[in-house]
Amino acid sequence: MVAPFWGPTLDCPEPLVLAEFYQRICGGEIAISTESYAELRLGTANLGFQRDLNYRAPTWPDPRVPQQCHLDFKAADLDAEELRVIAAGATKTAVQPHPAVFRVFLDPAGHAFCLTTYGTEAGPPESR
Known part of the structure; x- marks a missing residue:
C-alpha cells in the first residue's frame, strides 16, 4: 500500500453548513471547522469540505x-x-x-x- 484512503473533499461556498448537512445524513463527528475548511469524521472514511469563493x-x-x-x-x-x-x-x-x-x-x-x-x-x- 502506498497511502490509505482518507475520503473525498467537496468544494462549496460554506464548509460548516455542508458538513452539518452530511452529519445529519450519515452521522459522524465534525472534527475541524474553520472559515475555509470543515471535516466530518465517519470512522472508515472522512468527508472534507473546502471553501471555494468561485464555486458554481x-x-x-x-x-x-x-x-x-x-x-x-x-x-x-x-x-x-x-x-x-x-x-x-x-x-x-x-x-x-x-x-x-x-x-x-x-x-x-x-x-x-x-x-x-x-x-x-x-x-x-x-x-x-
Whole structure:
C-alpha cells in the first residue's frame, strides 16, 4: 500500500453548513471547522469540505456545469430514507433515472448524491 484512503473533499461556498448537512445524513463527528475548511469524521472514511469563493453548483442533468462526482449512501427503504434526507435539507431532483434502485438528491451546495438499495437486502440480486 502506498497511502490509505482518507475520503473525498467537496468544494462549496460554506464548509460548516455542508458538513452539518452530511452529519445529519450519515452521522459522524465534525472534527475541524474553520472559515475555509470543515471535516466530518465517519470512522472508515472522512468527508472534507473546502471553501471555494468561485464555486458554481453543478447543473445535473444539464451538463453546462458538470457534477464532477457524487456520493452514494446505502438505503434498504428508499421511501423512508428519502423523507429523512429531505428533512435534513436535501432537494429531490426532477430527473430520477432508476427510482426503484436509487434516488437522486442535491445537497445544500448543489452536489448530487444518491440513496441506493445496492449492497442491501432490498437491492438487486447482482449487488448483494
